[in-house]
Amino acid sequence: MVLTVCRLFPAKGPAELIRALPAIQAVHPDVRLLIVGEEMVSGYQRKLSSLAQELQVQDHVIFAGWRNDVPRLMEAADVYAMPSFGEPYGLVYVEAMAMKLPVVGLRNGGTPEVVDDEVTGLLSDPGDLPGLTEHLLTLLEAPALRHEMGRRGRDRVEALFTTQRMAEDVDSMYQRLISATLYQRRRRRQG
Numbered sequence: 001m002v003l004t005v006c007r008l009f010p011a012k013g014p015a016e017l018i019r020a021l022p023a024i025q026a027v028h029p030d031v032r033l034l035i036v037g038e039e040m041v042s043g044y045q046r047k048l049s050s051l052a053q054e055l056q057v058q059d060h061v062i063f064a065g066w067r068n069d070v071p072r073l074m075e076a077a078d079v080y081a082m083p084s085f086g087e088p089y090g091l092v093y094v095e096a097m098a099m100k101l102p103v104v105g106l107r108n109g110g111t112p113e114v115v116d117d118e119v120t121g122l123l124s125d126p127g128d129l130p131g132l133t134e135h136l137l138t139l140l141e142a143p144a145l146r147h148e149m150g151r152r153g154r155d156r157v158e159a160l161f162t163t164q165r166m167a168e169d170v171d172s173m174y175q176r177l178i179s180a181t182l183y184q185r186r187r188r189r190q191g
Helices: 015-028 044-054 070-076 091-099 129-141 143-160 163-190
Strands: 002-005 033-036 061-065 080-082 103-108 121-124
Touching: 002 015, 002 070, 015 033, 015 044, 015 129, 033 070, 044 061, 070 091, 080 091, 080 129, 091 103, 091 143, 103 129, 121 129, 129 143
Parallel strands: 002 033, 002 080, 033 061, 080 103, 103 121
Antiparallel strands: none
C-alpha cells in the first residue's frame, strides 16, 4: 500500500500518484493507493476520481477523507508518498519517517531538508512522472530497502526533529541574535 496524507489540492501531488498507478499496477496488480485528507479545492476529489477512472485504476485508489487514525494507517502502509510541489517543510514526512516509512517526494521546497534522498527516501524532480513511478516501484519491489530506509528515517527524526533539538536550535539562534545586537551596540558606542 502506498499512502499519502495531505490536504487535497493540486500542489500536494495526488494526481501524480494516480498517474503513476497504471505502470505500478502492471507490476504489482494488488497495489492500493490510499489518499487521506480533506478536499481543499471544491470538486478536486471528483477530478481525482475521474482521473482514476480514465486511467482504469479506480479499483486501486481509496479516498479515505479525514481520519484521526493516521499513525495506524502509516503502520499498515509500505511507502509514504507525497510529490508536493514547493512544500515549505513537510511535517508529514517527519511523521512518516518516525513510523519507519520510506518516503517518496520531490526534490524541491523544504522536502530535501527533511527527506535525505537515497537514505530515508527517494526524491525526483518536479514534473518527472517516470522518476516518481520508478521510485515507487523500487520501494515496492525491495522490502529490505524499505526497511532500511524506514530505520534510517526513524534515526533521522530522533536526531534532528525532536522537541528538545528544536528548542535548542531556537535558543542558539536567540543567543546569536543577542550577541550580534550587543556587539553592534558596543561598536556604535566606540565609534
